[in-house]
Amino acid sequence: MANPQNVQGTLCAPLDLSHHFSEVTKNRLNSQVKGLYKYLSMPGLHNLAGGLPHESYFPYDTLEATAARPERFKLLDPSKSNSNKPAEWHLRVPKIKETTDLLKKIDLETALQYGTAQGYPPLYTFIREFTRDHLHPNVPYIDGPEVIMSCGSTDGLGKAIEALTNPWDEKKDWIQDKEGVLFEEFAYMNAVQTVKPRGLNVVTVAVDSDGMKAAGPGGLEDVLSNWDFKKGRRPHLMYTVTSVFPPGFQVWLDEEVLMLVYNSLGQNPTGSTTPIERRKELYSLCQAYDIIIIEDEPYWNLQFPSLRETAAGYRGEAVRRDSYIKNYNSQGRSSGYQFLDSLCPSFLSVDVDGRVVRLDTFSKTIAPGCRLGWITAQPAIIERITRITETSTQQPSGFVQAMIAQLLLEQQGSTVAQTPDKDTSGWSMDGWVGWLEGLRDAYQRRVHDMCTILEEGKTVAIDGVPGLDSWSVISKAPMYDFDWPVAGMFIWIKIRYDTHPLLSIYGAEKVCTALWFFLLKKPFQCIVAPGMMFAPTETMRGRAFQYMRLCFAPMAEDAVSDISHNFVAGCRAFWQLENFDDIPGLDETIMPERMGVQMC
């Protein structure tokens, strides 16, 4: 498909960035010509060559599922449901589908056999089209990016870090060889744990409400231009997630600690994911300093622009008009879908050099247990990651690749013949994008419901706080502060322990620990993630204890309101306590410091 920017003659080939490959990655053999493959497709040939078990020895004759139609979210939404279409259908992957078109051959003979590292051909082709034509239709280099399926974004990140960094050992390596990775001050713990054991510098860049700062103190330019080479090489890699932590809260990273602090300067509570203008500034700096960008966006499709006005209305603030952004620019073409056009554009949209490695996942859009995602980057980088894949995961499981291919791809032919009375067609691109939009809408309803209840319930009537004169003169005090999230799955709460009547008796940390534990108990029975979980060392307990992270994803949709009310009621009851003696077990309570990396 012709890229419209070609007309203007401005596209160049991506840069050769192979000097960034790790030594191990450089050492990997090039892929040999596919040898026997060209012969194996000859009709009538008897294969005595490959070590491939015959499909009759696979104990599965079909794989099947009952699956949602892409309209399910609309069908479940009372305000939109006026259809009598069924909300689900039965899909079936046969043992053998008779077709010579490998892109339509979704069957066990192929899916459960050895396959190619880039992915199962029907699914790989669908995802490649989705990525190049719809999700990122304006990648500004010749022929656009390539993709490879991953076993989820954690696997994708692991492979990218393996491809692009050399481990460093202080006992034997020179300091000037120590590489570094740039992170936002708030960061995903698991990403840090992928990088740190390799002995690399974890380097933080300040953020504001638009994400990583380009200019100003602590911003990217500051960090790079004032780099202290006594710490090692200037970082050549940046890891960025723009939608996990809402702005206003930050996890400060340094060599030894992860520190969660509240940015008390005050930020736009209706901020956005990093807008295109900021991305251009950051990208220019990455060009100037030759940095590769790893963009990890598991929550990409969960952006809630329509909540801006609701939130602003509560807070009496103006909505920033410039934060409404579109996934195309004046030279670009539309994604073909209004929903995708409404999403924040990726760094890929400004990636003239081919220095962006983008990680996507089905974890939040299909299910975490898929362990399936894809990596998007310039072809030469994808080629090296393919070599890494061949000696590690080889390919994602054929079970999940076949089932998702059968779900997403428009079906025809022999599988339908088995059940002529049923509509067995797959979602197709329209259905897939419709599912993503329906999912976003469903999460947006959750955010709206939970935030409204938190907003309307955030103050408590108090008679006066002993020893706190500033509060004793008012009758309502806030129990917590929070920002309305504009993306993702989480609401961050700062506990206003300073308004609690018992602060002077128990102290701030004990008040916060007691609240966390009190909420666990009947009748509230709410478990939230304590800030401590994001602050695993002693040195930062002094600040992290006052935060809580609430996730609006794990419960049934119709339980969101009740659970939110429970949370507020629990806080209110806690503010009424005359002492903590009636919280059995509190004295033995230790705030959990980590939930298990996969759940964060």
Next chain:
Amino acid sequence: MANPQNVQGTLCAPLDLSHHFSEVTKNRLNSQVKGLYKYLSMPGLHNLAGGLPHESYFPYDTLEATAARPERFKLLDPSKSNSNKPAEWHLRVPKIKETTDLLKKIDLETALQYGTAQGYPPLYTFIREFTRDHLHPNVPYIDGPEVIMSCGSTDGLGKAIEALTNPWDEKKDWIQDKEGVLFEEFAYMNAVQTVKPRGLNVVTVAVDSDGMKAAGPGGLEDVLSNWDFKKGRRPHLMYTVTSVFPPGFQVWLDEEVLMLVYNSLGQNPTGSTTPIERRKELYSLCQAYDIIIIEDEPYWNLQFPSLRETAAGYRGEAVRRDSYIKNYNSQGRSSGYQFLDSLCPSFLSVDVDGRVVRLDTFSKTIAPGCRLGWITAQPAIIERITRITETSTQQPSGFVQAMIAQLLLEQQGSTVAQTPDKDTSGWSMDGWVGWLEGLRDAYQRRVHDMCTILEEGKTVAIDGVPGLDSWSVISKAPMYDFDWPVAGMFIWIKIRYDTHPLLSIYGAEKVCTALWFFLLKKPFQCIVAPGMMFAPTETMRGRAFQYMRLCFAPMAEDAVSDISHNFVAGCRAFWQLENFDDIPGLDETIMPERMGVQMC
């Protein structure tokens, strides 16, 4: 379960081998206390903590399959089929299975959610029991080994190499830091490609018909005791596969080339996988030199002891009685299954120190596309591999873990209620072992059929070979030599180009290339793996061209004989050719040098 060896009081704890961990692996954080997990299981608790999408947002409501009963192979074998049991059943993983027993809770709510790195609890528990009580019931250290699920053995190997080796870079590292891995002279290409890019020494040990040699020139002791430290550290790791290449053929490895040669000294054509006595010798050396053993056995269940006599009968040789081995010793306990007892014992069975890392896979027993296997080793090694898993694959896909759990585990309860008229119970341990035995029997029939036809057809009547006096006086000449395999999926053929009438005109390499290409053409249409595929460099073409590898797995079982006859007929016709002019395209033919790593 008590280990019977405990009675003798001889078991010790496994050794602390943490000095072998790579620096990156040492740097990984210990697993934190499972934090919130203990609270999350409280009944009635509202979870606001984990970033877990609710299962109602997963588009799958069930996963289902039509699957074989474990008796299918017997039902398909005409000599054994006297049952009217159906050969298949319908399995169904429901969205939610109401049970508090996590080991029996096989449903989408759990399988498609984030999980634990060690594996899906029901499947992990089944495999752990299979490994500890049945496959390796006599691991001689206290409390026995631990397991973790892998994404197939290539993934398992990648993680083991990551855990146990430091990459080495000649541009910056000292030679004394260069680590090395011991391989058999014949080796799996993909394993070599996992190790070589890390800059490690690939060190070969001579083999004989019992596998890697302990004593004698080129044997393990020779290699280790005469280690030249100018090459780097003495190897601290051994990689061994005992059943991929049959003895008699060897791929010679050195730093730069993989070379396939025929061991013309003659070996026992009915050799075995490495017997227990040899394993003990090798293990003692590994103890003396502090070496960790990675045992990779994808073909473990495909051992064909009953073919020994058939093969020996054809060759007029005595069967080696001592090569009948059992998976237990005088102190040990039975696996509980005659079939498993008949298999060669693993290095685990002599692993008093806990220095064996064993890789198993479902690729050959269920299907390659599973990308599912498991790693078995002492708990401290499994713990480090678990940490690596958390920042790479996280866990195998829930799709394959749930479907295989549903297949293997004895089912009861709510899933049955849906289809009360059908037998929906899973295989259970008995069925699983029965399936493995049935599969072995099926492959054994294939080997028997193909080898018999190759054996009976290996000579050709010739009138006399011009220029080859030694053959001109006899009327029958061999077209190829081969050994009957005793394990695995392959038969190796050495082409006797020296008996071909046109040798003097075309030369050896052209004769072999022409045969390979001639077999491809109608009416024979057989594609075999050329030896060249195992010899990717120019320097070894001079020897590798004369070999072919035939796989008896990829075709339907009832096609084995016809295809084998085709192969023999093709060879015979080729020996009748008066010139090669009638082989169109031959002049442009280049022997494929590699099939794609995943197919080898």
